[in-house]
Amino acid sequence: MSLSLYNTATRSIETFKAITAGKVGIYLCGATVQAEPHIGHIRSGVNFDILRRWLIHSGYDVCFIRNVTDIDDKILHKAVHENSPWWAVAMKYERAFTEAYRALNVMPPTYEPRATGHITQMIALIERLVERGYAYAPGNGDLYLEVRKLASYLTLSGQKLDDLLPAGDADESMKRDPRDFALWKGSKPGEPSWPTPWGDGRPGWHLECSAMAHAYLGEEFDIHGGGLDLIFPHHENEIAQSQAAGYGFARVWMHNAWVTASGEKMSKSLGNSLIVREILKRVRGIELRWYLGSAHYRSMLEFSFEALEESAIAFRRIESFLQRAAEYGEVKPAISGEFKAAMDDDLAVPAVLALISGWLRAGNTAISEANTSAICDAASKIRGALEVLGCDPFDAAFTADQASVSSNKKEVLDGLIAGLLQEREEARARKDFASADRIRDRISSLGITIEDTASGPRWSIS
RNA sequence: GGUGGAGUGGCCGAGAGGCGAGGCUCGGGACUGCAAAUCCCGCUACACGGGUUCAAAUCCCGUCUCCACCUCCA
Numbered sequence: 134m135s136l137s138l139y140n141t142a143t144r145s146i147e148t149f150k151a152i153t154a155g156k157v158g159i160y161l162c163g164a165t166v167q168a169e170p171h172i173g174h175i176r177s178g179v180n181f182d183i184l185r186r187w188l189i190h191s192g193y194d195v196c197f198i199r200n201v202t203d204i205d206d207k208i209l210h211k212a213v214h215e216n217s218p219w220w221a222v223a224m225k226y227e228r229a230f231t232e233a234y235r236a237l238n239v240m241p242p243t244y245e246p247r248a249t250g251h252i253t254q255m256i257a258l259i260e261r262l263v264e265r266g267y268a269y270a271p272g273n274g275d276l277y278l279e280v281r282k283l284a285s286y287l288t289l290s291g292q293k294l295d296d297l298l299p300a301g302d303a304d305e306s307m308k309r310d311p312r313d314f315a316l317w318k319g320s321k322p323g324e325p326s327w328p329t330p331w332g333d334g335r336p337g338w339h340l341e342c343s344a345m346a347h348a349y350l351g352e353e354f355d356i357h358g359g360g361l362d363l364i365f366p367h368h369e370n371e372i373a374q375s376q377a378a379g380y381g382f383a384r385v386w387m388h389n390a391w392v393t394a395s396g397e398k399m400s401k402s403l404g405n406s407l408i409v410r411e412i413l414k415r416v417r418g419i420e421l422r423w424y425l426g427s428a429h430y431r432s433m434l435e436f437s438f439e440a441l442e443e444s445a446i447a448f449r450r451i452e453s454f455l456q457r458a459a460e461y462g463e464v465k466p467a468i469s470g471e472f473k474a475a476m477d478d479d480l481a482v483p484a485v486l487a488l489i490s491g492w493l494r495a496g497n498t499a500i501s502e503a504n505t506s507a508i509c510d511a512a513s514k515i516r517g518a519l520e521v522l523g524c525d526p527f528d529a530a531f532t533a534d535q536a537s538v539s540s541n542k543k544e545v546l547d548g549l550i551a552g553l554l555q556e557r558e559e560a561r562a563r564k565d566f567a568s569a570d571r572i573r574d575r576i577s578s579l580g581i582t583i584e585d586t587a588s589g590p591r592w593s594i595s
Numbered sequence: 596g597g598u599g600g601a602g603u604g605g606c607c608g609a610g611a612g613g614c615g616a617g618g619c620u621c622g623g624g625a626c627u628g629c630a631a632a633u634c635c636c637g638c639u640a641c642a643c644g645g646g647u648u649c650a651a652a653u654c655c656c657g658u659c660u661c662c663a664c665c666u667c668c669a
Contacts, residue, residue: 144599162669170669177669207667287598290664296597297665314666338666360669365598370666390600391669396662399669427618428608433601433662440607443619453632483609487617497633501626566628573630584631591632 136191136477138356139431141364141386142289146479151355152384156194158350159185160383162342162359162367163199163245166226167207169408170233172425172436173360173392173399179422179523180389180430181358182239186521187476190468198349199242201227202341204249209324219325220249233409236418237425238523238530244349248341252327255336255344258378259316259329267377270331271307274319278373281310286373289386290365314370316340339370346375346382353381361388362398389430399436407436419531420445423524429483451489451515452526453593454496458512459527461505466516466525476521485518501587550576554583554590 136149151157161181164174178199188195203223212219227247234241248255259276262268267283270276280286280294287294297312315337320326326333346354359368368386375382392399392407399407412421415438424444428434458464475484496511519525526532553572560568573583581592 164669165667167667174669180669205667210667290598292598292665312666361600362664362668365664366666367668389669391663393662396601398663432608435607437607440619443607447618450632457632481609484616487609490617494634501633561628564628570629577631582631585627586632 136187137479138385138387139479141388144291147385149355149385151193152353155192156196157188157356158196158354159188159198159356159358160342160346160350160354161197161199161242161357162363163201163242164227164230165202165205165207166223166230167205167211168226169410170226170230171392171399171407172409172412172421173407174230175233175237175239175409175421176392176425176434177358177360177389178234178239179237179425181387182523183426183430183482183521184356184358184387184480185240186523187480190521195243196350197240197243198346199245200342200345201230201245201247202338203227203247204325204335205338223249229410235530236409236413237422238418238528240523246345246349248336248345251341251345251348252336254348255317255340256327256329258340258344258347258374261378262316262374265377265379268316269309271309273307274332274334275307275315276317276331277308277313278316278370278377279309280312280314280373283373283377285376287365287369289369289372292365314339314366316374339367340374342367343371343374343378343382346371347378347380352379354383356385356387357383358387358389361390364388387430390433392425392434392436394436396435412441416441416445417531419524419526420448423448423522426482426522426524427486430480448524451493451519454493454500455512455515455526457500458496458508461500461503461508464509464512464516466520467513468517468521469514472514472518472521482522485522489515489518503587550581550592554592557583558590 137146138149139146159181161177163178164170181199185195185197201223204219208219208223212222215222259268262278263270263276268276268278287297294312317329317331317334317340318337320333320335324335326335346357357368357371364386372382394407409421416424421441424441425434427444455464469488471488472485475481475488478484492511492514496508496515499507499511516525516527520528553576557569557572560566560572576583576592581594584591584593
C-alpha cells in the first residue's frame with residue numbers, strides 16, 4: 134500500500150506519486166507576519182509538519198519551503214498603529230512565529246524565503262506575464278493580471294468568474310475586468326517601494342508565493358499546502374500567475390481546516406487567550422501539539438480549554454507509560470504495519486490515536502506482568518508513532534528544557550525523597566499507617582506524587 | 596445571489612452500505628492497609644421526513660440548523 138492524499142484540486146483522494154522518484158517538493162504558505170501567532174496558524178504548521186515527517190519516514194527526500202510574507206497591507210497598517218517601522222513589525226512577529234514553531238517541535242523548513250528578499254524574482258515573473266500578454270500596466274503604477282484570459286481560472290475553488298464580486302484591491306476604473314487582481318501596486322507616499330520598469334511600487338499579496346515556489350521548487354512541484362481559507366483568492370491567484378507564465382505549478386493541493394471557537398472560525402472571535410504564547414502558559418508545547426494534531430487535518434477542530442486539558446491528560450498517560458517502559462530496557466521506535474496503513478490513508482491521525490490506545494493498554498498490562506518483551510514491543514510502536522506525530526517525549530526538542538535542571542540537583546532531590554520513602558516503607562512494614570500516610574501527605578504537599586507499585590514506590594513531580 | 600463544508604451518545608472525536616473506532620466523564624468490579632496508577636465490565640449514538648436495498652450513520656430526494664469563502668485570513 135502506498136500513500137494517498139486528498140487533493141483539493143480534484144476533490145478526491147489520490148495515490149501520491151512524486152514527480153521525481155524519491156523526492157518531494159512542498160510549498161507551504163506560511164505566515165503574513167503582522168500579529169502574534171494564534172493556535173489556528175500553528176495548527177497549519179503542525180499538520181504539514183506531520184505530513185513532512187511521514188514523507189521522510191516513507192523514504193522521501195523532502196524539500197520543504199515555507200515562506201514568510203513580510204510586506205503586505207496589514208503590516209503597513211500595523212506599523213502605523215504600533216508607531217514603528219514596517220520592517221521592525223515584520224521581524225518582531227516573524228520571531229514570534231519562529232518561537233511558536235520551535236515550542237511545538239515543528240521542523241524548520243528546508244528554506245524559509247521572505248517576500249522582500251525576492252523582489253527580483255517577482256519582477257521577472259511580471260515581465261514574463263506582460264510578455265505573454267496576461268498582465269497589463271494601465272498607467273497608474275499598478276499591474277494587473279487579466280483573469281478572463283485564463284480558461285482554468287477558479288478551478289480550485291469551483292467558482293464561476295461572473296458570480297464573483299469585484300476585487301476591491303485597487304482602482305476599479307483602471308482594470309479591464311473588475312475581477313482582475315493586482316500583481317504589483319504603485320507606490321504611495323510614505324510606503325516602502327522598489328524600482329521596476331513600470332515605476333516604483335510594492336508587491337501585491339499573491340505574487341510572492343508564485344515567485345518563490347518557482348525559485349526553489351521549479352516550474353512544477355509536488356504539493357502546495359495552506360489553510361482552507363487560502364483556496365480563494367490566494368491559491369487561485371497563485372495558480373493564475375504561474376500558469377499564465379507557462380508553469381505547471383503544484384500537482385497536489387492540500388488544505389488544513391481551521392480551529393473554531395464556539396463553532397466559529399477563530400479569527401472572527403479573536404481572543405488574546407488563543408495566542409500560542411498564552412496557551413503555552415497552561416500546557417506544555419508537546420501537549421498543545423498533541424491536541425492540535427489529534428483531529429484529522431481536514432476536520433474543524435473545536436477549541437475549548439476543557440478539551441485541551443483533557444487531551445493533555447491523555448498524553449501524560451502515554452508519556453507515563455513510556456517512562457516506566459524505559460526502566461525495563463531499550464525501546465527503539467518502530468513503525469507498525471497498522472500505523473503505516475493509517476498514515477498512508479490521507480494521514481488518518483485519529484485512527485492512529487485508537488491504535489496507540491490499544492498499545493498503551495497492552496503495555497500497561499505487560500508492566501503489571503513484568504513481561505519485558507511485551508513492554509518493549511508496545512513502547513516501540515508507541516514511540517514510532519509519536520516520532521512521526523512530532524510528539525516523542527524523548528525528542529531532544531522537548532527534553533532540552535528539562536535538562537536545564539542540572540542533574541546534580543535531580544540527584545539531591547532523588548536522595549531526599551528516597552530517604553523519606555524508605556521511612557514510609559518501614560512504617561508500612563510495621564503497619565503504622567498513620568505515620569506512613571503522614572510522610573506521603575508531606576511529600577505530596579510539595580507537589581510530588583507517590584505511587585506504590587509491585588517493585589516498590591515510585592515518585593514523580595505532578 | 597454564487598461556491599464549499601458540517602450536524603454522531605454527557606463531552607471530545609473517527610468512520611462513509613453489513614459484524615457498533617478510540618478517548619474522556621459517569622456507574623460497577625479487580626488490585627491496594629488506604630490512596631495513586633493500572634486492568635476488566637457497563638452506558639448502544641449518528642439533525643428531521645421520505646425513498647432505494649436482504650441490509651442505511653453511510654446511497655438518493657426533500658427539509659431544518661450551523662459554519663466558511665466570494666480579494667485581510669492558517
